[in-house]
Amino acid sequence: MATETIKVNSREFVVKKYSFPTEQIPRLDYQDKKAEKLIENGQPVILTGSDLVGSAHHWDIGYLCSNLGSGQYTVYSSADGKFKYYDDKKLTQNKQFKPPTTQTDMTFQEFAAKLKRKDNKELMYLQQPLNETVGTRIVMDFTNFNWGWANETQKKNHWGPMTSNLLLVGMEGVITPAHYDEQENLFAQIQGYKRFLLFDPSQFECMYPYPIYHPHDRQSQVDFDNPDLTKFPNFANLKGYEGVVGPRDVLYLPMYWWHQVESLHGHGETISITFWYKAAPTVKVVYPLTSGQKVAIMRNIEKMIAEALNNNESMPSFMQAMVQGRYT
Ligand SMILES: CCC[C@@H](CC(=O)O)C(=O)C(=O)O
Ligand SMILES: [Zn+2]
Numbered sequence: 001m002a003t004e005t006i007k008v009n010s011r012e013f014v015v016k017k018y019s020f021p022t023e024q025i026p027r028l029d030y031q032d033k034k035a036e037k038l039i040e041n042g043q044p045v046i047l048t049g050s051d052l053v054g055s056a057h058h059w060d061i062g063y064l065c066s067n068l069g070s071g072q073y074t075v076y077s078s079a080d081g082k083f084k085y086y087d088d089k090k091l092t093q094n095k096q097f098k099p100p101t102t103q104t105d106m107t108f109q110e111f112a113a114k115l116k117r118k119d120n121k122e123l124m125y126l127q128q129p130l131n132e133t134v135g136t137r138i139v140m141d142f143t144n145f146n147w148g149w150a151n152e153t154q155k156k157n158h159w160g161p162m163t164s165n166l167l168l169v170g171m172e173g174v175i176t177p178a179h180y181d182e183q184e185n186l187f188a189q190i191q192g193y194k195r196f197l198l199f200d201p202s203q204f205e206c207m208y209p210y211p212i213y214h215p216h217d218r219q220s221q222v223d224f225d226n227p228d229l230t231k232f233p234n235f236a237n238l239k240g241y242e243g244v245v246g247p248r249d250v251l252y253l254p255m256y257w258w259h260q261v262e263s264l265h266g267h268g269e270t271i272s273i274t275f276w277y278k279a280a281p282t283v284k285v286v287y288p289l290t291s292g293q294k295v296a297i298m299r300n301i302e303k304m305i306a307e308a309l310n311n312n313e314s315m316p317s318f319m320q321a322m323v324q325g326r327y328t
Contacts, residue, residue: 008244025243042254053188055144071133072105077122086215126169160278168272178220178260183276185253189245192270199258202291206238256292
């Protein structure tokens with residue numbers, strides 16, 4: 001895999017080189033009117049100065065070890081360093097599906113001890129919603145997040161309720177492959193550096209998500225390291241954005257935007273916290289529809305057809321019969 005060296009804020013990073021062009025994600029002070037406008041328009045922006053999780057800036061592996069308590073944490077392991085999400089509620093309908101990662105529950109102390117070992121054959125990624133099992137100092141830090149700004153941003157943009165804060169602790173080199181989420185996300189970086197590759201929802205045609213009933217629903221089928229352009233020809237037209245988030249940065253990651261996230265080498269484990277919000281309710285449909293709305297429509301139609309047919313094997317021929325020679 002070819003690599004290239006990029007310079008971000010006088011820091012150099014060696015990153016994987018992909019086949020598609022990218023532009024820089026805007027990087028603005030969180031109080032800059034331009035930043036507020038981008039969020040209002042559902043456009044990604046890296047925000048500086050918000051101190052959204054300023055009270056957690058001292059979080060490192062040692063501090064978390066001493067203060068996260070003895071609760072169980074979900075840790076994924078992967079031989080190739082890729083952590084493609086899969087919905088285990090969809091495993092029953094997909095008996096032949098082989099999960100690409102293994103999932104183990106362990107205490108944070110066990111996880112930290114594994115991080116220290118030099119004989120790890122697999123990369124590990126802890127992904128756990130912050131819950132009431134954490135110690136009092138973590139609760140204090142959590143309480144002191146910049147909720148004033150977060151709540152104001154949620155309100156101004158008519159987002160729905162916040163659903164979860166996921167704590168992410170990744171080894172250098174872990175990759176979350178390209179996918180989209182159906183929630184708004186204020187992504188707060190605490191330690192280490194993550195490269196975000198983002199793609200507008202209108203790039204749906206280039207990303208070839210798995211069928212909606214597949215465990216990898218919302219994930220791209222395309223292997224970015226070795227794209228199969230026979231099977232996925234439009235991937236050759238992909239255009240994206242990219243940026244590196246470091247400690248104290250917050251990325252506004254709009255709903256339905258595709259993203260691939262890479263924990264960069266040379267700066268230690270990455271620690272991040274997500275702030276996920278349900279979508280703003282659609283009060284009045286305004287035309288033209290946004291690209292995100294069109295993805296939502298496609299998803300709903302695909303869901304309805306899958307439910308109506310009640311037989312996933314018949315989906316491909318049904319969907320093709322609907323468009324082939326008619327809309328192609
Ligand atoms: C499980 C969530 C992973 C995260 C990406 C990353 O930091 O590796 C992401 O995809 C998101 O915040 O939406
Ligand atoms: Zn995501």
